[in-house]
Amino acid sequence: MGSTSYLQIHPADNVLVALKDLPAGNEITADEVCFTLKEPIKAKHKLAARDLLEGHDIIMYGVLVGRAVAPIPQGGLLTTKNIVHASNSFSVQERNLAWEKPDIAKFANRTFSGFHRADGKVGTANYWLVIPMVFCENRNVTILKEALVEKLGYTRKSIYQEKTAVLVELYQRGAGMEAILQADINTNSITGQVTPRLFENIDGIKFLTHDMGCGGTRSDSNALCGLLAGYIAHSNVAGATVLSLGCQHAQVDILKEEVEKRLGVFKKPLLVFEQQIEGTEEQLVNEALKQTFVGLVAANQQKRAPARLDKLCIGLECGGSDGFSGISANPAIGYTSDLLVALGGSVILSEFPELCGVEQDLSDRCLDETKAEKFIHLMKTYNALAEAGGSGFYANPSPGNIKDGLITDAIKSAGAAKKGGSSPVVDVLDYPEFVTKPGLNLLCTPGSDVESTTAEVGAGANIVLFTTGLGTPTGNPISPVIKLSTNTALAQKMPDIIDINCGTIIDGQETIEQAGERILNYVIDVASGNVRPKSVELEQDDFIPWKRGVSL
Structure with a gap:
């Protein structure tokens, strides 16, 4: 039940939702009873469809959603002061698997154009990942980002750089603080790629830094390995470069086990570099750059096809x-x-x-x-x-x-x-x-x-x-x-x-x-x-x- 200004979502509900701002004096009909609002109700908020006493259940969507802790008159606004959270208990009961399938005739023969992977999945995009196993490697991930993104054409021009340039010029010309605050820094520039993209079939290289991998619980580091494995195994990912320090809880062998759980036989490039084996930062980054570039060349051969x-x-x-x-x-x-x-x-x-x-x-x-x-x-x-x-x-x-x-x-x-x-x-x-x-x-x-x-x-x-x-x-x-x-x-x-x-x-x-x-x-x-x-x-x-x- 409802109107253009309020709605009763489920027949069992004893509250209504305001679809528009309802002024005091607005007439409301609930359970075939008409009443007048004594206070304004803002759009999106709830009002009582009938008088609710302290202890009464609040029903919405046909389920218990709260309990009154103070009397709420018919048409009264529900607030954090007059209701509190409440919900029904639950247990394993009989299955209820019947559902009315929607008509799919309009979509039955539709396809999308995606990237087909060796495991049978199809991606909606084609990315290369660079991932640290532990936060200690975040800096090296950032170095790889600085080395790869701009040169390969994945940097986008920012209008905010030009806005900053206007402020710098004002400051250098001796403008006062008030003049800078009042300055018009809007620009008609259009954002876009700074250089042409070298690999047209690769949507981007993504660098996933985080603050985990060691120092926390083993369950968290193991879960991190599972999450990263999910990203590596993902249909939108062509391959990955993984940086490991070596001594952290989140070990590479755990990551590889998690990847195998998700894909079985793994057929994507997975490039792993361990700093405590490689030695200097330069040795690590040099090797990672060369092998990642070769991986990108291969990933660029993949093209979209109907799915x-x-x-x-x-x-x-x-x-x-x-x-x-x-x-x-x-x-x-x-x-x-x-x-x-x-x-x-x-x-x-x-x-x-x-x-x-x-x-x-x-x-x-x-x-x-x-x-x-x-x-x-x-x-x-x-x-x-x-x-x-x-x-x-x-x-x-x-x-x-x-x-x-x-x-x-x-x-x-x-x-x-x-x-x-x-x-x-x-x-x-x-x-x-x-x-x-x-x-x-x-x-x-x-x-x-x-x-x-x-x-x-x-x-x-x-x-x-x-x-x-x-x-x-x-x-x-x-x-x-x-x-x-x-x-x-x-x-x-x-x-x-x-x-x-x-x-x-x-x-x-x-x-x-x-x-x-x-x-x-x-x-x-x-x-x-x-x-x-x-x-x-x-x-x-x-x-x-x-x-x-x-x-x-």
């Missing part, structure tokens, strides 16, 4: 969420997810703290009890670890989330889970495991945007769909991250980072299904290299491995 859509593996992510996320962009990519699953492709739903409150539904959708038990175990142990550290899943919403209407973790989670559509769960993966089955996969990661996106790509996602209500520039070094806004205002405010506007659903211009099909068409264009998402254009190469301690 079926079942070769796509899409990561489903959200960040900077708002009160519209669960009713526009998230269900839209949920429909895209269902389309791809019906076509034989793979999708990854992660961010386990943001599945709090919908555990029973996802558990019931697992193909068998073993997978359901694994999912429940991961959820319970993760939350227990967070609580032991003085937090818990209830602490997941950020100040920005709360300000824009996501005031409990369960409200946020119930909307976030919509990204996973309605198909059965074919597999449950613990970080940093690799996707091996077509269909909907659950991957244990934190809710933190970059850590989760990093993990999804490490699990095999060759494109990521990332919804946002507040705006975030998150990207990834090797997989295109497509940014979808939940509301039109954001798409208009931040067009430099938003690729697709799903605010059209809130505005009544299209249905969730229509938006989902539009998104899949865009995905095909990106996968074929015909369109570069804003995060790729901006070279937003975010890479943060998850330290398994507590990160929500």
Whole structure:
């Protein structure tokens, strides 16, 4: 039930969502009862559909999302002062695998143009990686970056360098601080590559620095090896250069074992250089430069060719969420997810703290009890670890989330889970495991945007769909991250980072299904290299491995 200004998401809900700013005096109809608002309600926020007493359950999306800690009159605003997080218990129960497959007739014969790998996977891009096994090698990775990127034509001209030049000139001419602050430094220059690209079939060389590999727990260093192996084995990667100090916890032989787990027989170039064997920095870098260059020459021989859509593996992510996320962009990519699953492709739903409150539904959708038990175990142990550290899943919403209407973790989670559509769960993966089955996969990661996106790509996602209500520039070094806004205002405010506007659903211009099909068409264009998402254009190469301690 709803109108153009408010919405009841599920028939069982006792709260409504404001789709527009609702002034005091606005007439609302809920459960066939008409009443008048006594206070204004901002768009994206929730109001009580009926009188709620202290202790009453708050139901939204048809599930328990909170509990009233103070009376809330009909039409009253839900806030962090009058409700707290609450969610239902969950356990392994009967399977619920029935789902209504979407009509895939429009996409059944579609293909994308990708890079075919020896293991049968198909990449949506073609990158070379340079990776340190330990933070001690970050400097040498940076040296290789300085040596390779500009000379091979992967440096892009920055308008901000020209803006700085204007400020330098003003300063040198004796301009005062006020004059510098008032100066117009806008420029009409167009960003682009400084020199022509030498290897036209290689999208870039990516350098993945990090602060791990030694000094932490062995489980973290082993997980790092698994994550890096996922990136090396990734369909978007042609080969890799690995720098090792030699004495660190994250040993090269562990990395190679993890690569074999993911690919079996490994047929990509994997160049390993150990500083404590090579000797001087110059000896290490000289050898790495020569062998990497030869590897690039070979990788450049690979070209795009048609591939079926079942070769796509899409990561489903959200960040900077708002009160519209669960009713526009998230269900839209949920429909895209269902389309791809019906076509034989793979999708990854992660961010386990943001599945709090919908555990029973996802558990019931697992193909068998073993997978359901694994999912429940991961959820319970993760939350227990967070609580032991003085937090818990209830602490997941950020100040920005709360300000824009996501005031409990369960409200946020119930909307976030919509990204996973309605198909059965074919597999449950613990970080940093690799996707091996077509269909909907659950991957244990934190809710933190970059850590989760990093993990999804490490699990095999060759494109990521990332919804946002507040705006975030998150990207990834090797997989295109497509940014979808939940509301039109954001798409208009931040067009430099938003690729697709799903605010059209809130505005009544299209249905969730229509938006989902539009998104899949865009995905095909990106996968074929015909369109570069804003995060790729901006070279937003975010890479943060998850330290398994507590990160929500």
